[in-house]
Amino acid sequence: MRGAVLYAPGDVRVEQRQDPRIEHPTDAVIRLAATCVCGSDLWPYRGVEPVNKPSPMGHEYVGVVEEVGGDVRLVKPGQFVVGSFFASDNTCEICRAGYQSSCVHREPVGALGAQAERLRVPLADGTLVATPEAPPEDLVPGLLAASDVLGTGWFGAVAAEVGPGRTVAVVGDGAVGLLGVLAARQLGAERIIAMSRHADRQKLALHYGATDIVTERGDEGVARIKDLTDGLGAHSVVEAVGTQESMMQAIRATRPGGHVGYVGVAHGVELPGTELFYSHVHLHGGPAPVRRFLPELIDLILERRIDPGLVFDLELPLDQAAEGYRAMDERRAVKTLLRP
Amino acid sequence: MRGAVLYAPGDVRVEQRQDPRIEHPTDAVIRLAATCVCGSDLWPYRGVEPVNKPSPMGHEYVGVVEEVGGDVRLVKPGQFVVGSFFASDNTCEICRAGYQSSCVHREPVGALGAQAERLRVPLADGTLVATPEAPPEDLVPGLLAASDVLGTGWFGAVAAEVGPGRTVAVVGDGAVGLLGVLAARQLGAERIIAMSRHADRQKLALHYGATDIVTERGDEGVARIKDLTDGLGAHSVVEAVGTQESMMQAIRATRPGGHVGYVGVAHGVELPGTELFYSHVHLHGGPAPVRRFLPELIDLILERRIDPGLVFDLELPLDQAAEGYRAMDERRAVKTLLRP
Incomplete structure (x- = not known):
């Protein structure tokens, strides 16, 4: 089959890869209907994360089950399924508490390379939702x-x-930030301030339910949020970038007793303990336990109550994955969908 | 009146200080029934925090109201009152959300020096509970x-x-950690693991409801907590020290999705963003909004359902404050009560 492989920063190639097959009785193999490029794929693409060897890329996937292992009970060949970027058993104590991306048996799907025609999904019963x-x-x-x-x-x-x-x-107007706006609207927020300086992303943020746009960043951005909240800061701040600046912007824009939800993959972040202590914020985040939310999100999409697919502003055949990465790297695209 | 003043690290003197008086119409002046030395007083006493000028010390106090300002409505002369270390109006939006120690009008009582015969308490109606x-x-x-x-x-x-x-x-077997054990018991915890290597503190922790004692620290301490929790870590970890080691110990001892409550005043702490991200813990803490809990805590004490006073294992006249500090610094005492 064909699949995207990162050879070095800036060097993504679509080439012949070995066909996936059932390796464990809990596996499924799916034929991908669509896959895409993630903002987090740009970390190694930009050389911020090292690329030590040619690496299959991609961890976002939907498709049709072709084959399942002997222990798979819930997922059946022919079903259309949605998965997430960590395979999880969905039965351990951590999964049952809603933290499937820290499942005691978790496996990163990214290592298997979902930007491809087919994909082996470990722990299929726990990972996939049909x-x-x-x-x-x-x-x-x-x-x-x-x-x-x-x-x-x-x-x-x-x-x-x-x-x-x-x-x-x-904080952050990439696909995750924009869908954070959508989520905030769905979860009933009264006011949603999107921090963005790009006209096209501001437009989508407003479409998804943002009530205010703040174009300033860093301390100026924080000051604007304070201005908009009686000097107190927001109740809730979603951090969707992962840099030192964005984390501090999120913490400082939150009122005492408020909550920071941080989902940007942290790179080079060091949080100063004293400032955090006196900020009085709640801090929670990490790799999203997508599996927790999938059933509800799939329903919302199938009922056409939300349209998260609008974040894809570029669609290319899988063979043109390199251009898909380039367009996102150069900020010509928010997110690239690839058709195998 | 007489009061304790820190002149330099290790140099606490009880000397004549100016009598407090009503300065604002929202003030009260109280005559102290008792005051004490806090673990956080040891930071400047040990020179970890700079001592730039002679500083009145102390921020813990109970006593009888002597005089109130013209705007004070709830607190009356003659009442016995308990306060907390930040004065707060208890009416602003932050106070109403339960974060009185970040009140928009907060004032640190520590700057006024509660290790003394009398104390001016700002924002008396919001701060004091009779x-x-x-x-x-x-x-x-x-x-x-x-x-x-x-x-x-x-x-x-x-x-x-x-x-x-x-x-x-x-994490931490000082007075705060020991009373964290007491609180955990009152709040219904099933299992309470006290991390302590001092026999007398272990004994009090057990008295307050600890079910297990772990003497190891750092990574070894974390490994012991994992051993005791099916390899997962604790659901909840109270951090009551404030150092880099204790914070990392707390974070690493918490299971994914679990909660760290940190109340040790942070000194020299830098939290590594990537580890925090993948830890999946909730992090919350800061200067305790004691005022939120005072009514309930006072009731529990007056009903003799809890006995937090056991943390005072040394009682001295105010004039011997220097010995009180020394005993805590040398770990001969958990906490020193001073009688003015």
């Missing part, structure tokens, strides 16, 4: 978004304790 | 503990989301 029937073609991008960026933005909002009456700020 | 009548003498130490260390340990347990069915670990 739709009641094959979804209409136009909903496939939304279901694909649920596989990571929607689930991640949603977790950011849940971790930030978004709810009715709350003022929410979202 | 007992229904003068308490029996033997309950005064417990009420004094409520002023900080009990309220702080309690906040640590609340911030760590302690509750029925939970396994709780407490």
Whole structure:
């Protein structure tokens, strides 16, 4: 089969890869209907994370089950399924508490390379959620978004304790930040401040329910949030970038007793203990337990109550994955969908 | 009046200080029944925090109201009152959310020096809680503990989301950690692991409801907590020290999705963003909003359902404050009560 492989920073190639097969009785093999490029794929693409060897890429996927191992009970060949970027058994104590991305048996799907024609999914019964029937073609991008960026933005909002009456700020206007706005709206936030300086992303943020746009960053951005909240800061802040600046912006924009939900994969972040102590914020986040939210998110998408697929503003055949990475790296695209 | 003043690290003197008086119409002046030395007083005493000028010391206090300003409505001369280390209006939006120690009008009582015969308390109506009548003498130490260390340990347990069915670990066996154990028991924890290597403190921890004692620290301590929790870590960890080692010990001893409540005043702490991200813990803490808990804690003490006063294992006249500091610095005492 064909699949995307990162050879070095900036060097993504689509080439022939070995066909996946059932390796463990809990595996499934799926044929991908769609896959995509994640903001986190840009970390190694940009050389911020080392690339030590040619690495299959991709961890977002929807598709049709082709084959299952002998111990798979819930997932059946022919079903359309949505997965997430950590395989999880969904039965251990950590999974049952809603932290499937820290499952005691978790396996990163990214290492298997979902930007490909087919994918082996470990722990299929715990990891995959099937739709009641094959979804209409136009909903496939939304279901694909649920596989990571929607689930991640949603977790950011849940971790930030978004709810009715709350003022929410979202730091980061990538796909996760934009879907954090969508999640905040769905979770009943009263006011949603999107921090963005890009006209097209501001537009989508407003479409998803943002009530205010703040273009300033860093301390100026914090000052604007304070201005908008009687000097107190937001109740809830979703951090969807992962840098030192964005984390500090999120913490400082949150009122004492408020909540920061951080889902940007941290890179080079060191949190100063004394400032954090006196900030009085709640801090929670990490790799989103997308599996916790998948059933609900899939329903919302199939009922056409949310349209997370709008974050895909570039669609390419899998063979043009390199251009898909380039477009995101150069910020010409928010998110690239790839058709195998 | 006489009061304790820190001149330099290790140099505490009890000397004549100016008598406090009503300066603002929201002030009260109280005559102290008891005051004490806090673990956090040891930071400047040990030179970890700079001592730039002679500084009145102390921020824990109970006593009888002598005089109130013209705007004070709730607190009356003659009442026995308990306060906390930040004065707060108890009416602003932050106070109403339960974060009185971040009140928009907060004032640190420590700057006024509660290790003294009398004390001016700003924002008296918001800060002070009166007992229904003068308490029996033997309950005064417990009420004094409520002023900080009990309220702080309690906040640590609340911030760590302690509750029925939970396994709780407490890092730090000072007065705050010991009262964190007491709080965990009151809040219904199923299992309470006290981390302590001092026999007398272990004994008090067990008295307060600890079910297990772990003497190891750092990574070894974390490994012991994992051993005791099926390899997962505690649901809730109370951090009551404030060093890099204790914070990392707390974070690493907490299971994914679990909660760290940190109340040790952070000194030199830098939290590594990537480890925090993948830890999946909830982090909350800071200066305890003791005022939130005072009414409930006072009731528990007056009903003799808890005895937080046991943390005072040394009682001295105010004039011997220097010996009180020394005994705590040398770990001969957990906590020193001073009688003005």
